[in-house]
Amino acid sequence: MTEQPALSVQNVSHAFGDVRAVDDVSFSVAAGRFTALLGVNGAGKSTLFNLITRLYSNRSGSIAVCGHDMQAAPREALLSLGVVFQSRSLDNALSAAENIIYQAALHGIGRREALSRGEALLARVGLSDLMGKKIGALSGGQARRVEIARAMLHQPNLLLCDEATVGLDVKSRTDIVADMHKLTVEDGVGILWATHLVDEIWPDDQVVVLHKGRVLADKAAAEVADGGDLSDAFLTMTGDGS
Amino acid sequence: MNGWTTCAWGVIWREGLRFVQQKERFLSALVRPLVWLFIFAVGFRSVLGLSIIPPYETYILYEVYVVPGLCAMIQLFNGMQSSLSMVYDRETGAMRTLLVSPYPRWFLLLSKLLASTVVSIFQVYAFLIVAYIWGVEPPPMGFLAVLPALILSGLLLGALGLLISSAVKQLENFAGVMNFVIFPMFFASSALYPLWRIEEGSTLLHDIALFNPFTHCVELIRFALYLKVDTIGLPVVIACAAAFFAAAVFAYDPSRGVLARKGGR
Numbered sequence: 001m002t003e004q005p006a007l008s009v010q011n012v013s014h015a016f017g018d019v020r021a022v023d024d025v026s027f028s029v030a031a032g033r034f035t036a037l038l039g040v041n042g043a044g045k046s047t048l049f050n051l052i053t054r055l056y057s058n059r060s061g062s063i064a065v066c067g068h069d070m071q072a073a074p075r076e077a078l079l080s081l082g083v084v085f086q087s088r089s090l091d092n093a094l095s096a097a098e099n100i101i102y103q104a105a106l107h108g109i110g111r112r113e114a115l116s117r118g119e120a121l122l123a124r125v126g127l128s129d130l131m132g133k134k135i136g137a138l139s140g141g142q143a144r145r146v147e148i149a150r151a152m153l154h155q156p157n158l159l160l161c162d163e164a165t166v167g168l169d170v171k172s173r174t175d176i177v178a179d180m181h182k183l184t185v186e187d188g189v190g191i192l193w194a195t196h197l198v199d200e201i202w203p204d205d206q207v208v209v210l211h212k213g214r215v216l217a218d219k220a221a222a223e224v225a226d227g228g229d230l231s232d233a234f235l236t237m238t239g240d241g242s
Numbered sequence: 243m244n245g246w247t248t249c250a251w252g253v254i255w256r257e258g259l260r261f262v263q264q265k266e267r268f269l270s271a272l273v274r275p276l277v278w279l280f281i282f283a284v285g286f287r288s289v290l291g292l293s294i295i296p297p298y299e300t301y302i303l304y305e306v307y308v309v310p311g312l313c314a315m316i317q318l319f320n321g322m323q324s325s326l327s328m329v330y331d332r333e334t335g336a337m338r339t340l341l342v343s344p345y346p347r348w349f350l351l352l353s354k355l356l357a358s359t360v361v362s363i364f365q366v367y368a369f370l371i372v373a374y375i376w377g378v379e380p381p382p383m384g385f386l387a388v389l390p391a392l393i394l395s396g397l398l399l400g401a402l403g404l405l406i407s408s409a410v411k412q413l414e415n416f417a418g419v420m421n422f423v424i425f426p427m428f429f430a431s432s433a434l435y436p437l438w439r440i441e442e443g444s445t446l447l448h449d450i451a452l453f454n455p456f457t458h459c460v461e462l463i464r465f466a467l468y469l470k471v472d473t474i475g476l477p478v479v480i481a482c483a484a485a486f487f488a489a490a491v492f493a494y495d496p497s498r499g500v501l502a503r504k505g506g507r
Contacts, residue, residue: 053342057495078344089335091256093263098256105252106343106350108245 006190011061082151141172257357311433325403359396408493
């Protein structure tokens with residue numbers, strides 16, 4: 001029997017007026033696998049994320065999280081889903097602990113359990129002492145880790161990260177990407193990692209290349225690179241390489 | 243607590259926490275009606291004569307008349323403030339955290355609405371205490387009896403705020419809300435002068451005030467504060483609150499309402 005994918009996107013299209021932002025896109029994210037959604041700015045990654053998270057209504061094709069159809073069973077699908085958005089979504093006026101309590105409540109998790117899970121998640125990345133600090137007082141990298149911990153509070157099977165390292169320094173980016181890979185191995189979480197930065201992708205990762213709303217490739221990074229450099233392969237594929 | 247109550251409580255807790263942290267917001271919520279009570283009402287006392295009108299059983303000072311209207315004004319501004327914070331949350335991205343919760347959207351919006359109502363009721367009671375010290379003394383039981391009326395009017399004005407927040411694209415557009423929602427609703431109502439007085443001046447304005455849901459919020463609060471039930475205001479406020487909330491839920495539905503239009507197809 002085949003294992004249920006953490007995410008299945010089938011024949012999904014979405015348009016803004018006459019502009020087709022996502023055009024007949026199909027791919028899946030296996031459980032416990034790091035899948036990079038690679039595309040330049042404007043490729044349709046954020047639109048796709050908004051569709052997967054039901055912020056936009058999906059009107060063609062189907063999206064399922066752990067077998068739960070997002071249209072037919074949104075509650076079950078969203079329960080299995082954690083999200084880190086491209087722009088910051090933490091409340092700067094509140095502390096990390098308060099943000100965590102709020103997020104946990106939105107998933108029906110009580111205060112005590114939330115704090116216990118939040119501390120454990122932050123401790124894994126050596127940041128448990130940040131719980132009492134206001135988000136506004138944290139560095140970009142620290143705030144991002146709090147966001148990731150927050151997205152993992154309800155122990156989802158799928159984590160969506162939309163350009164989660166934008167604006168961070170190289171060290172923070174590298175550390176966060178490494179933490180994410182660790183999550184897939186240790187917790188069996190499937191991760192869909194939207195990025196335009198090729199250096200965030202490891203050779204064993206699955207890569208979905210999205211360009212002008214269409215999927216150009218869906219295979220392991222090493223296969224996309226085809227013995228060469230992934231960056232060159234990507235540029236050639238998207239027509240930006242010379 | 244089960245998951246649903248935990249979720250609703252979390253939304254109310256966050257709204258309360260933000261309110262407590264924004265001391266300026268509380269101060270301005272209190273100062274605004276007090277300016278009307280301490281300055282405007284004193285000036286108007288000698289100009290505006292008030293006959294005996296229900297729920298009052300005797301002649302009253304203008305300060306006494308205006309207090310229920312100012313209670314409703316606090317809730318009106320609070321509803322718009324909540325709406326403003328929804329637009330701010332949408333601009334900063336915090337709104338998405340709420341909307342990807344597994345609980346249904348109507349429930350999340352209802353939790354937001356309850357949170358806004360709770361915050362507005364605290365502000366109203368703070369104002370009523372100051373007004374009491376100033377000499378506006380409704381029956382002591384009126385402080386308790388007014389609570390259901392405040393809940394209903396808070397829900398109506400909060401639901402209106404939710405509905406407006408779905409349509410306002412940017413924070414900058416909020417000046418329009420002041421001009422086209424808050425001021426007309428407040429001035430074309432029975433908050434500052436009785437409807438019969440308005441009718442003397444303009445029948446059209448009287449009719450507008452009569453159809454203004456804010457008038458019924460004011461009257462519901464006024465009657466409850468004096469231990470009476472406004473039998474017209476009560477069903478109107480309940481019906482308008484339900485209608486505004488239903489419209490807000492529709493507007494926030496990604497497949498049907500305003501969000502659908504913004505989100506493409």
